[in-house]
Amino acid sequence: MLFGQKVHPLNFEYGDSLTVAEDHARLDGRHFTAxxxxxxxxxxxxxxxxxxxxxxxxxxxSDAVLPQYREGRPVPPRRGFNALFRSELGxxxxxxxxxxxxxxxxxxxxxxxxxxxxxGEKLILSFDVSEVAGFYGFGERTKRLNxxxxxxxxxxxxxxxxxxxxxxxxxxxxAYASIPLAILKTGANYTGLFFDNPERAVIDVEQxxxxxxxxxxxxxxxxxxxxxxxxxxxxxxxxxALTGKAEVPPLWSIGYHQCRWGYETExxxxxxxxxxxxxxxxxxxxxxxxxxxxxxxxxxxxxVDFPAPGAxxxxxxxxxxxxxxxxxxxxxxxxxxxxxDEGKAREVxxxxxxxxxxxxxxxxxxxxFPDFTLEHTRAWWAEAMAKYIRDSAIDGVWLDxxxxxxxxxxxxxxxxxxxxxxxxKYHNQYAHFMARAGVEAFDRLDRNARPFQLTRSAxxxxxxxxxxxxxxxxxxxxxxxxxxxxxxxxxLSGFAFNGPDxxxxxxxxxxxxxxxxxxAGFLFPFFRNHSMLDSKPQEPWEFGPRTLQAIRxxxxxxxxxLPLLYTCFFQHYLxxxxxxxxxxxxxxxxxxxxxxxxxxxxxxxxxxPIVHGDGQGREIVIRGARRQLRYVTLPPGWWxxxxxxxxxxxxxxxxxxxxxxxxxxxxRDGAVIPWYEGPLHNDPxxxxxxxxxxxxKERPGRFFYFVDDRRSRDYREGRYNTALITADSGYRAIRxxxxxxxxxxxxxxxxxxxxxxxxxxxxxxxVTNGESRQSTLQPATRDWLCKSLPVLA
Ligand code: MIG
Numbered sequence: 001m002l003f004g005q006k007v008h009p010l011n012f013e014y015g016d017s018l019t020v021a022e023d024h025a026r027l028d029g030r031h032f033t034a035x036x037x038x039x040x041x042x043x044x045x046x047x048x049x050x051x052x053x054x055x056x057x058x059x060x061x062s063d064a065v066l067p068q069y070r071e072g073r074p075v076p077p078r079r080g081f082n083a084l085f086r087s088e089l090g091x092x093x094x095x096x097x098x099x100x101x102x103x104x105x106x107x108x109x110x111x112x113x114x115x116x117x118x119x120g121e122k123l124i125l126s127f128d129v130s131e132v133a134g135f136y137g138f139g140e141r142t143k144r145l146n147x148x149x150x151x152x153x154x155x156x157x158x159x160x161x162x163x164x165x166x167x168x169x170x171x172x173x174x175a176y177a178s179i180p181l182a183i184l185k186t187g188a189n190y191t192g193l194f195f196d197n198p199e200r201a202v203i204d205v206e207q208x209x210x211x212x213x214x215x216x217x218x219x220x221x222x223x224x225x226x227x228x229x230x231x232x233x234x235x236x237x238x239x240x241a242l243t244g245k246a247e248v249p250p251l252w253s254i255g256y257h258q259c260r261w262g263y264e265t266e267x268x269x270x271x272x273x274x275x276x277x278x279x280x281x282x283x284x285x286x287x288x289x290x291x292x293x294x295x296x297x298x299x300x301x302x303x304v305d306f307p308a309p310g311a312x313x314x315x316x317x318x319x320x321x322x323x324x325x326x327x328x329x330x331x332x333x334x335x336x337x338x339x340x341d342e343g344k345a346r347e348v349x350x351x352x353x354x355x356x357x358x359x360x361x362x363x364x365x366x367x368x369f370p371d372f373t374l375e376h377t378r379a380w381w382a383e384a385m386a387k388y389i390r391d392s393a394i395d396g397v398w399l400d401x402x403x404x405x406x407x408x409x410x411x412x413x414x415x416x417x418x419x420x421x422x423x424x425k426y427h428n429q430y431a432h433f434m435a436r437a438g439v440e441a442f443d444r445l446d447r448n449a450r451p452f453q454l455t456r457s458a459x460x461x462x463x464x465x466x467x468x469x470x471x472x473x474x475x476x477x478x479x480x481x482x483x484x485x486x487x488x489x490x491x492l493s494g495f496a497f498n499g500p501d502x503x504x505x506x507x508x509x510x511x512x513x514x515x516x517x518x519x520a521g522f523l524f525p526f527f528r529n530h531s532m533l534d535s536k537p538q539e540p541w542e543f544g545p546r547t548l549q550a551i552r553x554x555x556x557x558x559x560x561x562l563p564l565l566y567t568c569f570f571q572h573y574l575x576x577x578x579x580x581x582x583x584x585x586x587x588x589x590x591x592x593x594x595x596x597x598x599x600x601x602x603x604x605x606x607x608x609p610i611v612h613g614d615g616q617g618r619e620i621v622i623r624g625a626r627r628q629l630r631y632v633t634l635p636p637g638w639w640x641x642x643x644x645x646x647x648x649x650x651x652x653x654x655x656x657x658x659x660x661x662x663x664x665x666x667x668r669d670g671a672v673i674p675w676y677e678g679p680l681h682n683d684p685x686x687x688x689x690x691x692x693x694x695x696x697k698e699r700p701g702r703f704f705y706f707v708d709d710r711r712s713r714d715y716r717e718g719r720y721n722t723a724l725i726t727a728d729s730g731y732r733a734i735r736x737x738x739x740x741x742x743x744x745x746x747x748x749x750x751x752x753x754x755x756x757x758x759x760x761x762x763x764x765x766x767v768t769n770g771e772s773r774q775s776t777l778q779p780a781t782r783d784w785l786c787k788s789l790p791v792l793a
């Protein structure tokens with residue numbers, strides 16, 4: 001099947017008889033027999049296994065689901081005219097060619113009458129979605145948040161290599177990552193459907209047939225997980241429980257990152273460091289793209305451009321700047337090159353049917369590919385990678401081309417496990433197993449340190465090992481707009497730690513686009529400026545003082561808000577909640593079903609960035625200053641406008657005008673936002689001096705702050721505190737209570753209240769772990785985007 005071709009339900013055969021056995025139901029057609037089993041998974045899901053007799057290899061190759069959920073509790077079918085699987089979570093009724101799901105929480109979902117079909121190894125499931133208003137999740141996708149009307153192909157590709165026109169389009173498909181999770185919203189009730197099959201699949205949402213969502217697998221057996229709501233939060237948490245969460249990242253990795261394809265020598269990085277210092281911009285890491293290597297050989301450095309990488313990177317780190325290098329999976333086919341020789345001797349590479357090492361053509365020329373699905377390959381890779389990380393004194397790695405990109409060589413010739421396992425079983429999981437091997441490398445260096453990897457490709461579950469960036473976007477307003485729904489759907493699909501190339505990768509950015517991209521991107525979980533070789537430079541200072549001023553404000557505010565971001569990551573680790581959320585995550589209502597140019601960071605900060613400009617949007621001129629207009633939708637209740645410093649009433653949509661220096665940002669009534677108040681450094685430090693920004697109009701404030709050492713994995717053993725922070729306001733007085741509990745020493749963080757949106761003098765009582773302190777407070781309206789900083793000449 002070629003990309004872009006459609007699923008056709010008429011090419012399938014649908015069962016014509018049903019037999020109920022002790023532990024399964026059997027569907028028979030003339031050309032197939034399929035057994036269906038049902039299990040419950042913990043207290044949140046049902047699993048339906050479709051075991052199609054035409055499938056040659058019945059093993060489950062998917063590594064998506066955590067080991068503890070791979071065994072479910074069998075639900076035997078009741079005999080009757082149809083088969084009925086009944087459990088405390090709900091029931092599944094099965095006919096010869098259809099099924100109906102009725103969950104205990106009231107959710108109802110069924111296939112059409114001809115809803116379960118088979119064509120050779122392929123399985124089709126056609127759901128009746130005529131009552132469904134919203135379709136979310138689906139991993140990394142282009143286009144809009146709500147996938148109604150889309151058709152998505154789950155097959156990882158090196159997007160730009162396959163579709164060179166992505167420059168100008170924002171509707172291409174497939175992408176680099178494949179996560180076949182559909183979250184359906186019916187009224188206020190959400191249900192998740194996760195189709196666990198690592199092979200290629202297609203999900204057509206009301207494109208081929210209005211009112212139908214059609215899943216089609218291309219081979220292998222599918223296990224369908226039905227994840228119960230009723231809320232979106234329930235479904236997302238259940239999927240995260242099922243497939244795993246991201247570790248709490250090292251603090252530096254949620255700072256600001258500077259990257260570019262084209263930094264080629266030590267001198268380039270020295271200059272970069274000087275520029276960041278000169279312009280007063282904190283930066284947590286510099287990134288090395290492929291040019292640092294010796295002839296693109298993995299785990300090497302070019303000796304002329306980087307004579308002493310270990311010492312050089314250690315030096316950068318002394319200034320608080322970490323380093324990250326790109327690592328491609330392809331190993332140059334070159335006898336005499338030690339990594340190739342070792343790999344060859346240990347038989348670690350993927351094979352062809354003819355028994356040879358599979359050869360692709362990527363950056364180093366002819367390349368062979370480690371078979372990361374094999375334990376001994378991972379062990380070999382981890383050892384080499386650990387040595388390389390140590391010798392190079394780098395802090396993180398960037399896994400590129402792991403879709404896998406094989407150049408002009410057809411990827412399907414690449415087989416696994418010594419040639420025994422077809423390409424399709426692991427294609428979508430190639431990056432996943434590479435990332436797994438990478439975590440093993442970090443573990444060898446220090447089991448208690450937090451690893452950092454960024455990956456381009458992924459499948460369900462890869463969030464356990466790496467963060468993800470959304471690949472080669474373009475410097476265009478369309479791609480800026482698309483980056484918001486893309487990151488939101490990734491967050492709903494288990495991938496909290498993700499982000500786009502800020503400024504855009506391909507093509508030349510403009511001053512206005514760059515500013516707007518930073519103003520949207522500075523709140524994204526992953527925040528990195530990256531651009532392509534030979535594109536116009538897009539470092540923060542490249543477009544003159546006004547642009548620099550606006551960008552610097554966004555980056556600095558990122559560092560001020562690191563306590564909030566860190567809290568969101570910690571919360572993700574504990575619960576599975578995404579860091580960046582669509583409004584639907586916190587608020588119910590049809591008004592939010594298609595809203596994808598706004599988002600929430602955590603549950604209390606709402607951003608509605610400007611995503612039009614350079615003459616494309618609507619503009620007005622107020623007192624001589626050009627402003628962009630956009631619509632903003634605020635959920636019911638009071639919201640504090642952080643540009644204007646005033647309360648506005650929500651529950652409506654209105655026009656907002658923002659000058660270049662402004663980005664629409666609102667804090668919810670009752671928000672407590674932790675703000676780092678110490679001096680800004682490249683290395684963010686401990687997050688121990690915190691201002692509590694209080695937004696209290698009619699609602700009391702409430703927030704959970706997490707305290708740990710910010711560095712180690714001790715939190716996994718419970719060595720962290722949860723500080724419950726509450727805030728109430730009375731007559732000219734506020735009372736803040738901070739109560740830490742947990743296994744970490746208390747009192748390591750200082751909290752100071754800052755009150756917004758009130759005038760006059762206020763008394764503050766802050767009770768920290770039972771100790772009371774009284775002070776007088778000047779209500780402040782902090783200038784979040786630091787507009788008051790002088791413009792540098
Ligand atoms: O064939 O390493 O998506 O971020 O700069 C292109 C060069 C290979 C693709 C990545 C991009 C990176 C580029 N890489």
